[in-house]
Amino acid sequence: MKLKLSAPEVISVIVLVLIGVLLAISAGLDYHEERKRIEAIDLAYSIMEAGKLAHMNMKKQDTVTFTEESYFDGNMSDHGPYLLTIDKYQNTIMEMWVNHKYCVTKQNNQSELILDDTKKTERECLTKQSNVTDLLSHYDLVEDTEKTGLNMENTFASKKYFTGEDPSNYLIFADHCFRIVHITEGNYLKIVYEGLASPDKTCSVTTTSGSVDDLAFDEANTNYWDQPATLRNVMEIWSNDKNINNVIQTLDTSKLVPAIWYIGELTEDKDLTLQEVIAAERAKVSDKQLYVGLLNISDYMKATNHIDCVTLNAEKTSACRLENYLYKTNTPWFINGSETQKTNVYWMGKQGQIISHNSSDLGSVRPVLYLRNDVTFIGSGRATSPYLIGA
Secondary structure, eight states, rough: OOOOHHHHHHHHHHHHHHHHHHHHHHHHHHHHHHHHHHHHHHHHHHHHHHHHHHHHTTTOOOOOEOOTGGGTTEEEEEEEOOOEEOOTTTOEEEEETTTTTTEEOOOOSSOEEEEEETTHHHHHHHHEEEEEHHTTBBBEEEEEEOOOOSSSOOOOEEEOOBBBOOOEEEEEEETEEEEEEEETTOOOEEEEEEEOTTTTOOOOOGGOOOOOOOEEEESOOOOOTTTTTTTHHHHHHHHHHOTTTTOOOOGGGBBBBOOOOOOOOBSSSSSSEHHHHHHHTOOOOOOOOOSOOOOOOHHHHHHHOOTOOEEEOTTTTGGGGGTTTTOSSSSSSSEBBBBTTTTTTEEETTOOOOEEEEETTTEEEEOEEEEEETOOSSOOTTTTOOEOOOO
């Protein structure tokens, strides 16, 4: 006998089937989501254990902070950014942003990694408050062993510096993006202008020029910073007015230190090694401390990871642009002049060469500042979560 259903009964059956299907889909989605959450924690755990093993193998007794550029996570580049700090007792603190969605954290007083659903963005996830001492523990920083030149005890000499094509050294100051070039012997942060920050407090590599203007180094066609050069006069005005060319209109000097600038001239009649470049630069220092200056040639040579950037020579130094976050194509000035050609100052050629050029021509200006050694900041240093200076 065939069962005959009324129209209302048919509708009821259809509704029940649909509910069943929706419940099954929901259960499947819940299961999928739960698996993703577990995978996020497992991935963070793997990174943490790899970091602890690397820390042990380095035989370090001090604290080390690893980031996503660290060498032990080579095949896991899709995991997202993290800050993993390991002290000499192998205690760990971790913040990790996974798959653009999950924030996995662990504090010293916690035994397990947890997934923090209150943090919905990379910026919210990587919130560890740091100071310069904390930054010194980052594995990505290179120890500066080039101890040459005048007055090595000077607090503005380099202690550790960043290298590579795009290291995690982005920092936002005065609503603009900078790159941390190095940490000095006095724990000041040498930073160089990179470009305007995005409204969401990030730094987009594709929109940064690093220049605030195209200016002559010296309109009278001399090359010595302390004569003073035209550009030195301009930077003194910027320092006093706390306004960099109306690009940075409010320069908070309470977070800066006026710096000693290494202005020694370099000879062009021989290939100079990095050690010789540093010695020449430090043979003279500026007669007045200013808040605003320019990069040294040695800053650019140190920043590359390329093995062919070894001497100061226009033909050879084009290799310095490779694997170098300081490379720009808009011919920025360095602060150092030529001892051989008294009308010439060094700048970065469009192909990355370090070459001397007529000082009365227009070159781009990349302001350099020194942050105080007591500043605090949050973030990972990535372009997507640059260091933010605390109040």
